[in-house]
Amino acid sequence: ERLRRACQLQPHISWASESDALANYRRSLDAVAELAVDTVVSGHGDPFGDLAERAAEINEAFLRWVDRDRGKPFFALLNYMDTHDPYLPPQPYRNKFSKRNEPGGILNWRVGRNEPQLSQAQLRDEIDGYDGAIAYVDEHIGRLLAKLAQRGHGKDTIIVITSDHGESFGEHGLFLHGNGLSPQEIRVPFIFWWPGQVPAGVRVARPVSNV
Numbered sequence: 001e002r003l004r005r006a007c008q009l010q011p012h013i014s015w016a017s018e019s020d021a022l023a024n025y026r027r028s029l030d031a032v033a034e035l036a037v038d039t040v041v042s043g044h045g046d047p048f049g050d051l052a053e054r055a056a057e058i059n060e061a062f063l064r065w066v067d068r069d070r071g072k073p074f075f076a077l078l079n080y081m082d083t084h085d086p087y088l089p090p091q092p093y094r095n096k097f098s099k100r101n102e103p104g105g106i107l108n109w110r111v112g113r114n115e116p117q118l119s120q121a122q123l124r125d126e127i128d129g130y131d132g133a134i135a136y137v138d139e140h141i142g143r144l145l146a147k148l149a150q151r152g153h154g155k156d157t158i159i160v161i162t163s164d165h166g167e168s169f170g171e172h173g174l175f176l177h178g179n180g181l182s183p184q185e186i187r188v189p190f191i192f193w194w195p196g197q198v199p200a201g202v203r204v205a206r207p208v209s210n211v
Contacts (some may be wrong), residue, residue: 054090055080055140058141063147070151075104078144080137085109085167085176087129104129107175115175127169145193155195162210165189 053061058078066074082089087104095101103125106116118126141161147158168174168184177185190210192198 012181055082055137056186059140059144059147062144063151066148066153080140082137083130083133083163084166087133089129089133089136092137093132094129095132096135097131098125100125100128104132109176118170123170130167130169157194158198159191159192159193161189161191164210 032129058080062076062078065076086095086106086108106118106122107126120135145154145159148154165177166183166185166188167177168180168182171184172180172182174182174185176181179185188210190208
């Protein structure tokens with residue numbers, strides 16, 4: 001109730017098509033917020049054929065929403081899916097960590113390539129593509145923070161960066177995620193950023209959960 005009174009709410013901006021669980025989540029927040037939600041959605045292609053909304057487009061949609069009422073506090077969840085398989089970030093990020101121009105793209109659960117037989121070179125390509133995708137998202141999170149600062153929200157906005165899972169690349173015989181509890185899958189970033197309020201460079205050694 002306090003959040004509803006104080007903020008304009010943007011429950012979810014993502015380029016993934018909605019699952020039933022997400023739709024229920026959005027409906028619950030819609031009821032609380034009592035407003036329509038602008039959500040960037042698209043269907044899943046193979047591998048990204050009809051998926052236009054990457055991190056750059058997610059940011060643009062969010063900033064357009066913020067600009068509708070700059071004087072009111074806001075709460076938003078931005079869901080970047082670029083680091084999911086298949087690991088095909090846009091250039092120049094796709095080959096940022098590889099000597100090849102187009103690494104990645106073999107691992108792809110949408111077409112049943114969950115546990116393919118990979119050569120060492122192919123496995124290296126998948127990891128390089130994944131690292132490139134992380135670099136792409138990292139770059140655009142930085143750009144988003146800069147845009148928020150330009151709008152006067154650099155010091156009054158709490159930013160939390162986290163993930164719901166990591167990825168496996170053959171460790172313990174596993175690939176992708178959702179099929180094990182290895183550190184590769186369950187250890188994720190959990191970063192709080194609020195200049196002048198949250199001390200910089202502090203690491204918490206005690207295990208925590210984002211659930």
